[in-house]
Amino acid sequence: MSEQKNETALSSDAAEVRAQKLKLLREKIGDVYPAHFHRTITNAELSAKYEDLAPDTETQDIVTVAGRVYSSRNSGMFMDLHDASGKIQIFSHKDITPEASRELLSLIDLGDIIGVTGAVRRTKRGELSINAREITMLTKTLLPMPEKYHGLADIELRYRKRHLDILTNEESKLRFQQRSKILSGIRRFMENDGFMEVETPMLHSVYGGATAEPFKTHHNTLKLDMYLRIAPELYLKRTLVSGLTDKVFEINRNFRNEGVSTRHNPEFTMMECYWAYADYEDIMDLVERLFAELAMSIHGTTEFAFGDKQISFAGPFKRVPMPDAVKDATGIDFLAIKTDEEARAAAKAAGFEVEKDATWGECLAFIFEEKVESTLIQPSHVTHFPKDISPFAKEVPGEPRLVERFETYCNAWEIGNAFSELNDPEEQRARMIDQLQQAHARGEKEKQLDDEFLDAIDQGMPPAGGLGIGVDRLIMLLTNAPSIRDVILFPARRHKND
C-alpha cells in the first residue's frame, strides 16, 4: 500500500504538481477547460441577497457560482471562492457533496477556477456559504498564487505581473475599478454638459499642440515618417472650425518621449475639450464642477485624503494670477518690471539662476515653478500666464505680456491647463512661427509648421475656451496613488531578460 502511494505521490514542486494534476484531471474528467458554464449569481449579489440570513441557517435555494479558489481550510472542506465582485465560502462534506466532486477536491489547487452548485446557508460562525452538491473544474492553473496573507508586495512584480497584483491586492483592484469609474464619470459629465466626443488622429505627420519630444514611426505604404501625437489640440480646434459641434471633447492617449517618473508615463491619458463662445473663466467653473462631481462619485463627498493631506474638491477653487503669486512668495513685482534684462536681474538678485537669454515671461514662470508650485496643495487655478510661453492663448486686455490662461494645480501637480483660445489667424501664425524658430534653435530639426491647422484658423474658429486635463494624475489624487504606475494597468517597462 505504501509502495503504491509512493508511485502516485506527486512532486513537491508547485508547477510540476499542477501539470501532473492537470494530466490526471484530463484522464478522469476529460475537458478541464470547458467552454460552457453558466453561473446563476455573482458573489456580491449573493452577499447582498442573503445579507439578513441568520447564522446557522440553511436555505433550500440552489445557486451556481464560479470563481477562483483563494484559500482552503480543513483539507478543502472549506474553500474561499473569489469572483471579480467578491467572495463566497464553499463547504464540501461527505453528507452533502457526492463522491465525484469530493474526488475533484484533492486535485484542486489554490488559484484554480471552479464552478460550484449548491444550497445557500450561513454557518454557525456567520460565514455565508454554499453546500457544494456539484463542483466543476473550469480552469486548471499551472502556476501557484502569490502568498495569501501579504499578497504580491514586490513593486517590480506588481507592475510586470499586474494580473497577480490585482488578483491578490484588494487596494490595487479597487483602484483600477475606480479608474474606470472616473473615466466614465468624466464622459458622463461632459456629455451631460452638451459636449460631443470625437476621435482625432494619433498618428501625425506634423506634431504640435505642446512642447515635447515625440515618438517617431513610419508608414510603409505612404512612405511617410509619422509621429505619435503629443497633443490632440490642433485637430480638436479644426473640429471646432467645422461647426460639427460647439462643444467638443476627446479622451485618449498622448505620447511624449520624455523622462519617466512617478508622475510621468510615456503614454498618458488626456481629456481635452473646446467650448465655443466660452472663455477661460467659464472653463474654470467647468473644472470645479467636474472635479467636485468626480470626488462625489468616488468618495461620496468632496473631501478626501491623499497620503497625509486632506484635499477638498469643494469649489470654488482659489484663483490667483501668476504675477501676484510670485510677488507674494518673493516680493518681486513682475508687473513693474519692463524689460527682459530687468527681469533676469531681479531673478538673479533673488537667487534664481535663469537662462542668459530668458525672457520676462520665462523668468516669471521659472520663479513660479521654483517658489509657488510646491505650495499649491489644495486645488487652485493659477491665471494670467506669460504670453511668451503660451502660443495658443489670447492676451489679457490691457496687459499684452499676459494671456487668458490658467493651470489647475493640486498636491503641487499640474492637473489642468486651459485658455481663452487664440483665434486671430494672423497672430496665431506669427506665434507659431516664433515657436518653430525657438524649437529649431533648441535643435528640434523635425518640428514643422502645421499649415493645415493655420489654414483652418484662417477659415475662422469661433472664440472658445479650451482645456486639457491630465487624467492619470487626477485619478492618482482621487485614488490616493503615490505613483502614476499605480493607476496605469500596464505601465511602460524595460524588457527583462532572465
Place this chain on the structure above:
RNA sequence: GAGAGCGUAGCUCAGCCGGUAGAGCAACUGACUUUUAAUCAGUAGGUCAUGGGUUCGAAUCCCAUCGCUCUCACCA
C-alpha cells in the same frame, strides 16, 4: 541623462563586520474534520539577479552588466 538604494525558495522576509543558506505561507505525505491567515507531525524546495575579481574560503568585500525603486533634470 545624473545621484542614492535595492535584487536571497513560487510568494513574504531573515541572514550581510567573509567560514558551505533559514523561517512563515504555498507545495508534497499523513493526522484531524464546521473552519476564518484552520490546527498538528513529517518531507521536499535555492547558480543568494548575471559576469568577473580579491581570498584558503564570497549571499556577505570590490568592479562591470541587467532590472527595479526614490530624488533631480526634460515633461503633463
